[in-house]
Amino acid sequence: MAETAPNPALLALRERIDAVDLELLALLNRRARLAQEVGELKREEGSVAFRPEREAQVIEGLKGRNGGPLMRDSVAPIWREIMSACRALETPTRVAYLGPAGTFSEEAALGFFGSSIERVLCANADEVFHATSAGAADFGVVPVENSSEGVVTRSLDLFLTTPLFIIGETSLYVRHNLLRRESRLEGIEAVCAHPQALAQCHGWLSHHLPQAERRPVASNAEGARLASLDPRLAGIASTRAATEFGLHVVSPAIQDDAHNRTRFAILAHPAKHPQPRQSGHDCTSLVVSVPNRPGAVHDLLVPLKQHGVSMTRFESRPARSGQWEYYFYIDLQGHPDQPEVSAALAELRAACAFFKVLGTYPLDSH
Numbered sequence: 214m215a216e217t218a219p220n221p222a223l224l225a226l227r228e229r230i231d232a233v234d235l236e237l238l239a240l241l242n243r244r245a246r247l248a249q250e251v252g253e254l255k256r257e258e259g260s261v262a263f264r265p266e267r268e269a270q271v272i273e274g275l276k277g278r279n280g281g282p283l284m285r286d287s288v289a290p291i292w293r294e295i296m297s298a299c300r301a302l303e304t305p306t307r308v309a310y311l312g313p314a315g316t317f318s319e320e321a322a323l324g325f326f327g328s329s330i331e332r333v334l335c336a337n338a339d340e341v342f343h344a345t346s347a348g349a350a351d352f353g354v355v356p357v358e359n360s361s362e363g364v365v366t367r368s369l370d371l372f373l374t375t376p377l378f379i380i381g382e383t384s385l386y387v388r389h390n391l392l393r394r395e396s397r398l399e400g401i402e403a404v405c406a407h408p409q410a411l412a413q414c415h416g417w418l419s420h421h422l423p424q425a426e427r428r429p430v431a432s433n434a435e436g437a438r439l440a441s442l443d444p445r446l447a448g449i450a451s452t453r454a455a456t457e458f459g460l461h462v463v464s465p466a467i468q469d470d471a472h473n474r475t476r477f478a479i480l481a482h483p484a485k486h487p488q489p490r491q492s493g494h495d496c497t498s499l500v501v502s503v504p505n506r507p508g509a510v511h512d513l514l515v516p517l518k519q520h521g522v523s524m525t526r527f528e529s530r531p532a533r534s535g536q537w538e539y540y541f542y543i544d545l546q547g548h549p550d551q552p553e554v555s556a557a558l559a560e561l562r563a564a565c566a567f568f569k570v571l572g573t574y575p576l577d578s579h
């Protein structure tokens with residue numbers, strides 16, 4: 214297309230945008246200075262910098278008051294970045310998650326904390342729990358549930374054996390792409406990806422690459438890295454991973470379920486981070502087991518009904534006792550500071566052989 218002379222109306226509008234950007238920059242710095250003062254106060258009090266319930270309230274408040282034309286859904290990602298940058302002036306936030314760069318866990322971590330964080334890349338979920346327990350990271354991010362494949366069993370099992378608790382959640386639309394050094398499907402001998410991704414793309418792989426071996430590796434980004442080294446290999450990963458490893462997107466969105474979503478839990482150590490306060494839209498996660506007698510699971514649900522507390526999730530996992538015993542992972546709506554939630558929890562505790570609150574946290578505000 215031939216370049217035309219710049220339209221004077223366009224130039225004038227751009228000048229006005231530049232002026233607004235300068236105002237915004239000055240306002241953001243005013244906000245940043247206030248956050249620094251908050252940081253000093255918190256240091257004097259010995260309290261932590263990151264307050265997920267406060268951040269959730271800021272975002273909810275602004276979404277409610279947004280007069281447009283900015284889209285309601287644009288508010289959360291913009292303010293998450295602003296708050297991330299402000300928080301970084303109080304103290305660095307070290308976040309552990311499954312690496313290498315380009316994983317969906319990284320996307321979840323950046324979506325929740327914003328990009329002003331220190332990244333602690335881990336080889337698997339066990340390492341994320343370990344880094345967060347041992348203090349090498351302030352927070353951990355692990356996948357807990359996928360909308361097409363169900364629970365991420367390793368993460369749930371690890372909740373039982375560590376002192377960590379959940380301080381937040383975030384979910385992502387997970388779009389898988391077939392990545393390769395070349396831009397065609399022919400000649401792919403193996404597809405390297407995380408077992409969850411291979412499962413989420415099972416139908417597509419059977420149809421389009423029936424001969425190719427499906428090779429499970431530690432992460433999708435690791436699969437992409439392997440594909441960048443060998444033209445016979447393909448990976449299944451995000452477009453960010455394609456950029457990271459210089460690969461072509463041979464086929465986009467190959468997951469069998471168009472609405473494929475993964476939910477991630479944000480973990481912290483209770484000795485270093487307080488339980489988030491009530492935000493108004495909270496979730497409480499528990500893991501319990503019941504005595505092995507008739508009606509025990511029914512008895513679990515009675516206190517919830519009696520106190521009008523909604524259950525949004527009920528998942529069972531084998532207790533590995535060899536006795537057909539189970540742990541139940543339960544999500545309730547509400548915060549223990551609400552009297553009905555606290556009463557229901559006390560009755561539940563009395564009905565259970567094992568009872569552990571995994572955390573109370575603001576619902577995902579995306």
Ligand SMILES: C=C(O[C@@H]1C=C(C(=O)O)C=C[C@H]1O)C(=O)O
Nearest residue numbers: 248251262263264267296299300
């Ligand atoms: C500034 C604060 O500290 C952090 C940064 C926030 C922000 O930038 O709005 C909000 C909550 C905290 O995670 C605060 O607690 O108000």
